[in-house]
Amino acid sequence: MDRTELGAFLRSRRGRIRPEDAGLVAGGRRQTPGLRRDEVALLAGISVDYYIRLEQGRGPHPSAQVLRALGRALRVNEDEQEYLFRLVEGSRVASSREVPPNVLRLLERLGDLGDVPAMVVNGCFDVLAWNRMLVALIGDPAETPVERRNTLRWLFGGELAGTELARQCVADLRASGLYSDDAGVRRLVDELSASSPRFAEVWSAREVEVRHTITKRSVHPVVGELELDCEILPVHGRDQRIILYTAEPGTASHRALKLLGESLPI
Structure with missing residues (x-):
C-alpha cells in the first residue's frame, strides 16, 4: 500500500x-x-x-x-x-520485458498486411517489439540504444512535450499504478521530472486516464499528412500493450499507409 x-x-x-x-x-x-x-x-x-x-x-x-x-x-x-x-x-500484473511468442507472431502477421504498423510497449512505455510497418512509419527503433527506446523519453525530449498525446501518456502511466511497485518506473519518473519541466508539471497534476483509442496526427517525410487511430490492447497477465495504427479505409491516410507498405522490401 x-x-x-x-x-x-x-x-x-x-x-x-x-x-x-x-x-x-x-x-x-x-x-x-x-x-x-x-x-x-x-x-x-x-x-x-x-x-x-x-x-x-x-x-x-x-x-x-x-x-x-x-x-x-x-x-x-x-x-x-x-x-x-x-x-x-498494488499492481495486478507482472512486469516483464519478454514479449510472448504469440504476440510476436501477431505483430509479424499485421506487418505482412502492409497497412498496420504495430508495436508492444510495457508499463513504463519501453518499446519492446515492433513490425516492419512501424519501421516504415516512424523509423527503426533498433537504431536507438535499448535504454533510450522509450516513448515518454521521445515525447518529452523534443517539441512534442506540450502535446495532448504527451499529457495522455503521463496520465496513463500514473493510472497503471506501477510507480508504487516498479523501480524502473520510479527511475524513469525521476529522470524525466529532472530533465523536463513539462513532464514534472503534468506528473504533479496527478491526472489518471487509461488510454484505449486515440487519434494521432503527424506528417510523414515520404507520404505527407497522416491521421491514424491508435488502438491499445492489453497483453493478458503482463504490463504490456499492443499499439496498432490504423486508418479509415478509403481515406488519404489509408492510401498513404498502403503506399508505405508497398515500399517495403519483400
Missing part, C-alpha cells in the same frame, strides 16, 4: 470539488479551494480522524467499501476509482 501517494491523490481530488457540486453549502471563508476534510468524511460516511490520517499517509489499510465511498465523495471517474484500488492493493 502506497500511503504517501494515496494521501496526495486524495488531497488533489478534494481540492478540485466545489462544495455546491457535492450538494453542500459553501458558507464561510475558505483558505483553500475545494472541500474541507470534514466534508469529505461526511460524504464518505467515515470519521474525520480516519480521513485525516489517510491524507497524512498514516492511516490503516482501507477496505474496498471505504475506497468506493471515498470515490463517490470525491466524484472520481472509473479510471480514478481503479487507481485508488491499485494504490492500496
Whole structure:
C-alpha cells in the first residue's frame, strides 16, 4: 500500500470539488479551494480522524467499501476509482520485458498486411517489439540504444512535450499504478521530472486516464499528412500493450499507409 501517494491523490481530488457540486453549502471563508476534510468524511460516511490520517499517509489499510465511498465523495471517474484500488492493493500484473511468442507472431502477421504498423510497449512505455510497418512509419527503433527506446523519453525530449498525446501518456502511466511497485518506473519518473519541466508539471497534476483509442496526427517525410487511430490492447497477465495504427479505409491516410507498405522490401 502506497500511503504517501494515496494521501496526495486524495488531497488533489478534494481540492478540485466545489462544495455546491457535492450538494453542500459553501458558507464561510475558505483558505483553500475545494472541500474541507470534514466534508469529505461526511460524504464518505467515515470519521474525520480516519480521513485525516489517510491524507497524512498514516492511516490503516482501507477496505474496498471505504475506497468506493471515498470515490463517490470525491466524484472520481472509473479510471480514478481503479487507481485508488491499485494504490492500496498494488499492481495486478507482472512486469516483464519478454514479449510472448504469440504476440510476436501477431505483430509479424499485421506487418505482412502492409497497412498496420504495430508495436508492444510495457508499463513504463519501453518499446519492446515492433513490425516492419512501424519501421516504415516512424523509423527503426533498433537504431536507438535499448535504454533510450522509450516513448515518454521521445515525447518529452523534443517539441512534442506540450502535446495532448504527451499529457495522455503521463496520465496513463500514473493510472497503471506501477510507480508504487516498479523501480524502473520510479527511475524513469525521476529522470524525466529532472530533465523536463513539462513532464514534472503534468506528473504533479496527478491526472489518471487509461488510454484505449486515440487519434494521432503527424506528417510523414515520404507520404505527407497522416491521421491514424491508435488502438491499445492489453497483453493478458503482463504490463504490456499492443499499439496498432490504423486508418479509415478509403481515406488519404489509408492510401498513404498502403503506399508505405508497398515500399517495403519483400
